[in-house]
Amino acid sequence: MSITGVRWSGPNAVLVELTGLAGVLALHDRLQAEPLPGQLDAVAGAATVLVKFGSRFHAGAARGLLPHLDLAARGHHAGNEVTIEVVYDGEDLAEVGRLTGLGADGVVAAHTGQVWTGAFGGFAPGFTYLVGENDSLSVARRSSPRTAVPAGSVALGGAFSAVYPRQSPGGWQLLGHTSAVMWDLGRKSPALVRPGDTVRYVAVRERVAVRSAVAPGPGSAPDQAGSGLLVQAPGLQSLVQDLGRPGFGDLGVSVSGAADPRSARQANRLVGNEPGSAVVENLLGGLAVQARGDQVLAVAGAAVRLEVRDADNQLLRTPALHTPFALLDGETLSLGAPGTGVRSYLGVRGGLAVEPVLGSRSSDSMSGIGPPPLAAGMFLPIAPVTGVHPVGPAESTLLSVADGPxxxxxxxxxxxxxxxxxxxxxxxxxxxxxxxxxxxxxxxxxxxxxxxxxxxxxxxxxxxxxxxxxxxxxxxxxxxxxxxxxxxxxxxxxxxxxxxxxxxxxxxxxxxxxxxxxxxxxxxxxxxxxxxxxxVDPTTLAPANQEPPHHGEPDQTASEGTQP
The missing domain is CATH 2.40.100.10 (Cyclophilin-like)
Known part of the structure; x- marks a missing residue:
């Protein structure tokens, strides 16, 4: 149980290679209990742990510390024991019986007759890769993935077993289904199974109905009496975003947040908000919002034309980009198609006051966590402004207008x-x-x-x-x-x-x-x-001058000096 290599994964992260699952769980547990300086997240994999940091300085320092961690001496954290009831009626049960030589009944016996351990998360929130005590059920994934696997499906893929927490595409072999809710934001720990937990499958005969946990978002009938913005047209896609929700990688939850965080920060700075206040991220223009109460707005990012119109749709003014401006009660702001760039960020003084999920107001298009995409008629409440909030000065665009690459x-x-x-x-x-x-x-x-x-x-x-x-x-x-x-x-x-x-x-x-x-x-x-x-070099970001590596040696190895 040892670290065999540490590789760069960009200048702010390292990928730690270990000898096996026991080492992965040991290091992941150690980093969760005792984070390294500057550590943002630790994500376990099949034979690796990805460690993310807030700067390349901290990532570089960690490369020197990680190979010397004594994983055997860590304080062991006993995971939870989870029982999952399964109706073994899956479409691929007979095929798995043929592939393994066990037959359908033998597959059920092997699946329920061993303890499975949560190895790592990924794919979707609540989807935890489980490793069994033996490889009797190791089968290849389907040659043709399904476009939609039902929520609650219990499946095998390679050496792993897992439960699909929500309907999604997938290529694993389906053994049956369960009513266990794998992801529920109403629980203290949303994921039913986390890395290090142990799982025992139990066969049941009765039919079960799967309940899908839905992430909260802005209400369907919000109170529109307060200060805010009424969405008249969302354009191709408009989402509520902030700077994301780091630290939940082991649950399969990505950081998400603004795709262009620099422009999101700029929009907030221009209206006097904190950098992480929620903004609207708009794709390719077409967004139109009407002010309820007088507002201070700014738009950063893609080069779009801004128009402010009155209640009779008469053009009043065309505000400049990267400059704070007023949108008075009843007036409507619209964003045109961008000439440069694709994403615009609309900041409003006070920030959008939609309900946070896992500490963030970001909409995650991959997992469905967070506020839903904006739609016509949706009301976006604005948080009250307290104290003195200086408004930032105008800035030039951050996007290059060059025609070249x-x-x-x-x-x-x-x-x-x-x-x-x-x-x-x-x-x-x-x-x-x-x-x-x-x-x-x-x-x-x-x-x-x-x-x-x-x-x-x-x-x-x-x-x-x-x-x-x-x-x-x-x-x-x-x-x-x-x-x-x-x-x-x-x-x-x-x-x-x-x-x-x-x-x-x-x-x-x-x-x-x-x-x-x-x-x-x-x-x-x-x-x-x-x-x-x-x-470029990951430590200095200066152009690399050495020959590209062809032998695949890791950037730094532990004392054994070997690769897995």
Whole structure:
């Protein structure tokens, strides 16, 4: 039970490799009980623990501390014991019996006859990967995933078992269903099963009905008598966002928050709010809100035209971006289509006073946690302003208006050893184009024209036009934690750049991570816009001058000096 390696996962996080599940649980338990300086979150994976920090200084210091932690001497935290009643009527029960040679009755006996241990969260809030005492039920996932797996489905995938907390796509083999509610925000601990807990499945014959726990949001019939904004048109997508809910990664809950936190902070600063006050994040314009009571507003982010109209729809004025302005009672503000960027942030003095969930007012499009998307007729209450709140000065736009590629700095790893020289040349030696399928979960990229160089500052070594990122290693990567900015590479070689609502864990290798300071620009990329990646050192953020690693050695190893 030891740490075998520590890899960079962007400049503000490290991925710790361990010898097995016992080591993962030991380190995760230690970090939960005794966080390292600057630690924000610790996310357990199949054979790793991802540790996130508030700065690269703290991440760098942790790389020196982690290999020397004595995991055997930790104060062991006994997990809860959970019983889950299951009706074994799943569509894949007979197939699993055939694949394992146990038959349907033998599968039920093996599933109920062993104790399962919560290993790590991911995929969705309340979805906990469980590991059994033996591998008698280890089966491959379905070759063709289902588009909708019902909530409460009990399933097997590889060496793991789990319960789907909500209806979602999935490729696991379905054994049955349960009425156990895996995720309920009304409980002190929303997740029924957490890492380190033990689970025993019990077979029952009676039919059970699954109750779905619904995340709270703004009421359907809110009191519109107070100060606030009445949504007249939401546009393509408008969401309530703040700076997110860090610290719940082990429950499968992503940080979420504003996709472009720099612009969200700026909108709040302009109207005199705290940086983490709730704002409206609007995608591609089309938002219209009417003031109830006199308000002070500001819009930052994408370059949109602002118009203020009276109750008769007469144009009164066109406020400037990145400047505080008044929206008087009954007046309506509308946002036009952006010329540059895709996301605008509307801040209002006092901040939006919707109900927080897990300490945040952010809407998480991946999990459904938080306020629902804005809709016409929805009322957004404004928190009262107390004391003196200075209004910030006007600022210039943070977005570049250049027609050329947007340069994004990346640090290699943590899984750059899954790729060879051709992939590194393609990564930094050609443009990548933003796909129209991009969203708050991630920016999907397709290969563009080649013509750059590896490394920065040296002679050009163009890759083949339209080159994808080809792996040199076969097989599947065990699920492990991911960070915003991760460039995850699916089998087609077209990377996905993770944004605010990315999954907590992933199973595709991450070749590199965009540095946090460049993520606001990534969040504002329009479809078809070219992107150029520049590799930098994770400790200094200076352009990397060494040859790209091809042997896959971790950045730092423990005293054993070995890799798993």
């Amino acid at each position: 947007t340069e994004l700095r990346v640090t290699l790893g943590p899984r750059d050893d899954w790729f060879g020289p051709a992939a590194f040349t393609a990564l930094a030696g050609q443009d990548w184009l933003v796909s129209e399928q991009s969203n708050r979960i991630g920016v999907r990229l397709t290969p563009g024209p080649s013509g750059g160089a590896w490394p920065a500052g040296e002679a050009a070594t163009p890759g083949a036009p339209g080159a994808a990122l080809v792996r040199t290693r076969e097989g599947e990567l065990p699920s492990e934690g991911t960070v915003p900015g991760a460039l995850q590479v699916p089998p087609n070689g077209h990377p996905v750049l993770f944004l605010a609502d990315h999954p907590v864990t992933g199973g595709y290798p991450v070749i590199a991570v965009v540095v946090p300071g460049d993520l606001p620009f990534a969040a504002q990329l329009q479809p078809g816009h070219p992107v150029r990646f520049t590799v």
